[in-house]
Amino acid sequence: MTGKESSPPLVSVIIPNYNHAPYLKERIESVLNQSYSNFEVILLDDCSTDTSRVIIESYRGHEKISHIEYNPTNSGSTFKQWQKGLNLAKGEWIWIAESDDLAHPEFLGKLTSEITPDCALIFCRSKIINELGEPDSYLGCKHFPNNKYFNEIVDLTKEPDPIQFLTVEMYNFNHIVNASSAIFRKKEVPDLDYISTNFKLCGDWMFWIQIMDKAKFKFIDQDLNFFRTHGSSVRSVSDKRVFAFFENALITRYIYSKHTNKSLKKKYYHYLIYIYFNRYDKTVRKGTFIKFLEQIYHFGLRAIIESFRQKLKHG
Numbered sequence: 001m002t003g004k005e006s007s008p009p010l011v012s013v014i015i016p017n018y019n020h021a022p023y024l025k026e027r028i029e030s031v032l033n034q035s036y037s038n039f040e041v042i043l044l045d046d047c048s049t050d051t052s053r054v055i056i057e058s059y060r061g062h063e064k065i066s067h068i069e070y071n072p073t074n075s076g077s078t079f080k081q082w083q084k085g086l087n088l089a090k091g092e093w094i095w096i097a098e099s100d101d102l103a104h105p106e107f108l109g110k111l112t113s114e115i116t117p118d119c120a121l122i123f124c125r126s127k128i129i130n131e132l133g134e135p136d137s138y139l140g141c142k143h144f145p146n147n148k149y150f151n152e153i154v155d156l157t158k159e160p161d162p163i164q165f166l167t168v169e170m171y172n173f174n175h176i177v178n179a180s181s182a183i184f185r186k187k188e189v190p191d192l193d194y195i196s197t198n199f200k201l202c203g204d205w206m207f208w209i210q211i212m213d214k215a216k217f218k219f220i221d222q223d224l225n226f227f228r229t230h231g232s233s234v235r236s237v238s239d240k241r242v243f244a245f246f247e248n249a250l251i252t253r254y255i256y257s258k259h260t261n262k263s264l265k266k267k268y269y270h271y272l273i274y275i276y277f278n279r280y281d282k283t284v285r286k287g288t289f290i291k292f293l294e295q296i297y298h299f300g301l302r303a304i305i306e307s308f309r310q311k312l313k314h315g
Contacts, residue, residue, distance in 0.1 A: 008036070008038045008112060009038065009091065009092045009093050009112065009115065010038050010039065010040065010090060010091040010092060010093070011036070011038065011039040011040075011091045011093045011094070011095055011108060011112065011183060012039070012040050012042060012066075012085070012088075012089030012090060012091030012093070012094050012095070012186070013031050013039050013040065013041045013042065013095045013097050014042045014044065014081075014082065014085030014086070014089065014094065014095070014096050014097065015027065015028065015031065015041065015042065015043050015044065015097045015098075015099055016044045016046065016078065016081035016082065016085060016096070016098070016099060017043070017044065017045045017046065017048060017052055017056070017099035018045070018046040018047075018048055018052075018074070018099070019048045019049060019050045019052065020048075020050075020052065020099040020100045021048070021050040021051045021052045021054075021055060022131070023099065023100040023101075023228065024052055024055045024056070024099055024100075025055050025058075026102060026133075027097065027098075027099050027100065027101060027102060028041075028043070028055075028059060030102045030103045030105075031097055031103060032062070032064055033105055034103070034105055034106075034107060034108045034109065035105050035106055035108070035109045036108035036109040036112055039064065039091070039095075039108060040064060040065075040066040040089075040090060040091060041062075041064050041065050041066065042066060042067045042069070042085045042088050042089060043056050043059065043065060043067065043068045043069070044067075044069050044071075044081050044084060044085055045069070045070045045071065046071050046074050046075050046081055047070070047071045047072065047073055047074040047075075053070065056068060066088070066090070067088045069084065069088070077196040078196075078203065078204075079192045079195050079196035079199075079203050079207075080192075080196050082096060082192055083192045083193075083196075086186065086189060086192075089186060091186065092185065092186055092187075093112070093115070093183050093184065093185060093186065094183065094184055094185075094186050094189070095108070095180075095182075095183045096179040096180065096182075097180050098178070098179055098180045100228045100230070101178065101180040101225065101226060101227055101228050102129070102133070102225075102226035102228070103180065103224065103225055103226070104222075104223070104224040104225070104226075106224060107124070107224040107225060108183075110124065110220055110222065110224055111123075111124060111183050111220060111224070112183070114218045114220065116216075116218075118215060118216050119185075119215060119216045119217065119218055120184060120185040120188040120211050120214060120215035120216065120217065121182060121183075121184045121185075121188075121208065121211050121212065121215070121216075121217040121218070122182065122183050122184075122217065122218045122219075122220065123176050123181045123182035123183075123217070123218075123219055123220070124181050124182075124219070124220040124221075124222055124223075124224040124225055125143050125144070125145065125181070125219075125220070125221055125222055125223050125224070125225070126143060126144050126177060126178045126180075126181045126223070126225045126226070126227040127142065127143050127223040127225070127226050127227070128141070128142055128143060128144075128226075128227055128229060129226045129227065129228050129229075130228070130229065130230065131228070131230045133226070133228075136229060138177070138227070138229050143223060144175065144177045144178070144227070145175040145176075145177075145219070149173045149175065150169055150175075151168055151169055151172070152168055152169070154169060156219035156221070157219060157220075157221050159216065159217075159218060159219075162212045162213070162215070162216055162217055163213075163259060165212070165217075166209060166212050166213060166255060166259070167255055167259050167264060170205075170208075170209055170212070170251075170255065171251065171252045171255050171256075171268060171271070172248070172252070172271055172275075174202065174204065174205035174208065176204070176205075176208045177227065178225060178227035179204050180225050180227065181224075181225035181227070182208070184211055185211075185215075188211050188214050188215060189211075190206075190207060190210035190211065192207075195207060198247070198250060199247050199250075200243060200247070201241075201243070201244050201247055202244065202247035202248060202250075202251060203247075205247075205251055206247075206250070206251055206254065209251060209254065209255065210254075213258055241284075242280050242284050242285060242288055245272075245275060245276055245279070245280060246288075246291065246292075246295065248272075248275070249272055249292075249295040250295075252268050252271070252272060253268075253295065253298055255268075256268050256298070256299070257298075265299055265300070268299065269296060269299035269300075269302075269303035269306070270306070272295065272296060272299075273296065273303070273306055273307055273310055276292055276310075277310045277311075277313075277314040278314075282314065282315045289311060292307065293307060
């Protein structure tokens with residue numbers, strides 16, 4: 001069954017906030033001003049130390065705001081906040097609207113119009129903006145997904161096979177770079193306890209992969225989401241830390257464990273070995289080689305031998 005669903009579904013919009021007071025009002029307004037009307041808003045604050053609470057309280061009593069929740073102490077994890085919001089959500093579909101991003105008024109209308117019974121994830125193109133809301137770039141690109149980071153030329157508008165996309169394109173790059181660009185079925189949500197325990201940077205990447213592994217996804221090739229990058233963004237301070245490699249390795253191993261074949265095995269371990277020795281210099285890698293081998297041994301003896309060969313070469 002692939003036809004459109006008959007009635008507009010309730011969408012639960014979760015806005016998890018931490019110290020984003022400069023952007024919070026604009027974010028909330030961009031949600032409340034959606035042309036699509038069947039949604040609830042769940043406002044969560046993770047013990048902010050700025051003026052976020054004042055802004056949030058100004059929306060108390062609004063007909064679309066179903067919950068306002070404050071953490072007495074910081075949870076330390078984005079995904080604990082996601083889980084808290086999911087526990088409160090009444091909707092069949094979920095939108096994680098990050099508190100520093102913005103949405104086009106047609107965001108929900110366009111994405112929900114593409115819902116079919118066999119689809120669990122729908123996302124749109126994200127345009128990059130800066131602190132002032134002006135056009136900007138991230139990783140050298142003005143929008144995502146971007147062909148610059150595809151391994152093969154992929155036309156996402158043609159609804160590629162999710163497993164092919166997963167195994168060919170998602171093992172080395174998260175093409176849904178911003179959670180705010182997507183809606184997903186609540187019943188297909190993966191284990192967030194596992195993600196919050198094992199990921200500091202790449203948890204959303206694993207989240208999307210586990211949903212794609214269960215059902216079809218769709219992409220809307222329009223700038224309906226505005227992804228704000230600024231100095232306090234998690235990725236802006238974490239990309240060069242070696243723990244990012246080990247999170248990527250967990251993701252690559254997960255895909256391989258679900259879709260094992262010889263060609264993927266060789267491709268994946270060569271990728272991980274190359275990244276470990278070429279993206280991170282010797283001082284950053286210091287003391288992590290045994291942990292690296294613990295990831296690589298899953299790909300067999302040849303992968304281990306190649307790892308030692310590169311160790312001798314790069315130190």
